[in-house]
Amino acid sequence: MACFVVPAGEAIITTVAEKVIEKNSDKNPVLANIAGSLKYLNGMLWGGSALLMFEHVWHGEVVPFFPFLTAMNDPADTAEMLSEMGSVGVTMAILVTAVWAIGVGVATAIKKRPVKEATA
16 A cells, blocks of 8 residues: 555655765765765655555555545555555565665675786
């Protein structure tokens, strides 16, 4: 119903963090690397949230008028929506962040590998 709200909330936080880090990265090249890797996380979070929101709009669970989420019209549905956000939404946000962290770790390991000389 509203599982996309949790990754979207994380995307808002990481986007703000990225902008603050970019602003201060002139003084520190390590911060520039962090801001660059956060762009990938933001893309994953925003893209996934947008796709999930589209899916919920398609199924009529998100509407273009207040309260926007149809589950907020009935208290029983609201409780189910909050439960879904706490289980599915949090799990998706953690999984996306974990995949991003693994990708950053692999990229860092590849960059630190010694370059082998080519034999002719």
